[in-house]
Amino acid sequence: MGTYVVVGAGLVGAATAWQLARRGHEVTVLERRTPANAEGSSHGSARILRYGYADPFYVQMVVDARREWRELERLSGERLVTRTGSLDAGAARDPAALAAVLARVGVEHELLTAAEAAARWPQFRFGDGGGDVLWHPAAGVVDAEAAVEAMLRLARAEGARVETGRPVVSVERVGTGQRVVSSDGRAEQAEKVVVAAGGWLPDLLGDLALPDSLLAAFPPLQVMQENAYHFPYRDVPGEPWPTFIHKDSDTLVYGLPGGRDAALPDGRSGQKVAEFNGGRPIRSAAAQTGAIDPANRERIVAYVRRALPGVVPEPYAETTCLFTNTPTEDFVVDGAGGITVASPCSGHGAKFAPLLGRVIAEEASGERPAPDRFRARAGRAAPPSP
Structure with a gap:
């Protein structure tokens, strides 16, 4: 040893x-x-565990990782992953292509029309242009x-x-x-x-x-100071909201139940929403400021008004975090x-x-x-x- x-x-x-x-x-x-x-x-306490990748290599890695999470939960005696399911929407996200990859690896999923998805999850608005929505129920949230x-x-x-x-x-x-x-x-x-x-x-x-x-x-490493916002639910959810990723020609937005990250006075949390790589580049973690980008906040609030009728479009909490990207x-x-x-x-x-x-x-x-x-x-x- x-x-x-x-x-x-x-x-x-x-x-x-x-x-x-x-x-x-x-x-x-x-x-x-x-x-x-x-x-x-x-x-x-809130990171997305999803299977929706365009690359079967990473889908298989999620399958393998889920086994490791279960072993970790068994050994620790704690629940570290909360199952919520996940939704993928938007033409640039190409839900049909993602569904084909999940089928190839053997991951349970459904490919729905926007109307079918809206009927099942009225707290989301999936766009007036139609298009498919991918649902995979095994996804969830990791308590990091x-x-x-x-x-x-x-x-x-x-x-x-x-x-x-x-x-x-x-x-x-x-x-x-x-x-x-x-x-x-x-x-x-x-x-x-x-x-x-x-x-x-x-x-x-x-x-x-x-x-x-x-x-x-x-490879060059690009550190990003990202922004994330928490929005209150209009109604107390009976079960956790699904996580989601929505990608159109302009932006890629994701969301998930916020967990302990920004608990309200009554102990409930809201929906955490952020733009993927929507922050600002910095030299390294040493250069982070923790300051929210007002333009980013404006974009996310506008997105929430348009696409998430189930939350109040006014963030009650906001924070920054770091991504470290390879090309x-x-x-x-x-x-x-x-x-x-x-x-x-x-x-x-x-x-x-x-x-x-x-x-x-x-x-x-x-x-x-x-x-x-x-x-x-x-x-x-x-x-x-x-």
Whole structure:
């Protein structure tokens, strides 16, 4: 068994630490602040778990990830995924094509007309132009923060150590191992290192003692400060609203029940609505301001007025979060010389967390290589079609 340092205690870092520790490795997690803190991408209680991808590779990954979530829930004794079902609508979303992919992988779904969908879910308005609406009932919402806490708790039970307030500034080669240095000068030594730094990775990548060839192949990372808004339901829902993704020629909007992220005084939450990659680009997580973009707010409020009659079109809460995008929206799991860099990102990684922890742990330990499309060089290809 080996010794590992995992840099970052968000969803990916926590999942990797758990998967390494349960394999008998000695694991230390270094987190710059606290696990799943609000400066990263894993905070809060509401992330979409959906199967609706145009690429069967990712649909199959969701199927595999769902098995990992069930195991995590069994071991932790917590419900971490709430089933809500999901709706995909809009001509640019191409629900019929998505349905064909779900059929190919064997995921339960229905392809409805806009009128059929509106009759079933009157809280949505699916557009006057008709078109198909895809429904897949196995989708849901991931409680991201609770998942991080559960995975770290399980990792600790296997002997892992979690150190908070330890921002990492460099990884240095020492003999056949690695020396991981924090900003206060403290250092940890291990045979291998996994870096899961999220939006902080652009600032850290050049200080990881990686070969120039890997750094040159690494895809550019675009960190986005995104905006999200919570709208109150007009009526108390008898069951959770479905999550949804709506894509037309102008925008891609998604929504989901907000969970604990913005609870109202009576304990209820509203619907969380956001525009995918509708925020502003920043250099790295260090440059985030937490300021809402007024133009983005205006676009989302206009969308809600037009498309979501089931909510009051006035946000009662709003927040920012980070996406860290690759050009293809594929993840990166690659490394050299005992250092593995993991950037499962682009705004759609949360749903895969426990599976990605397994993939990264197996890659880092040499047990099994990560998929070829997660290699750094693959991330420089042209963006996928919608």
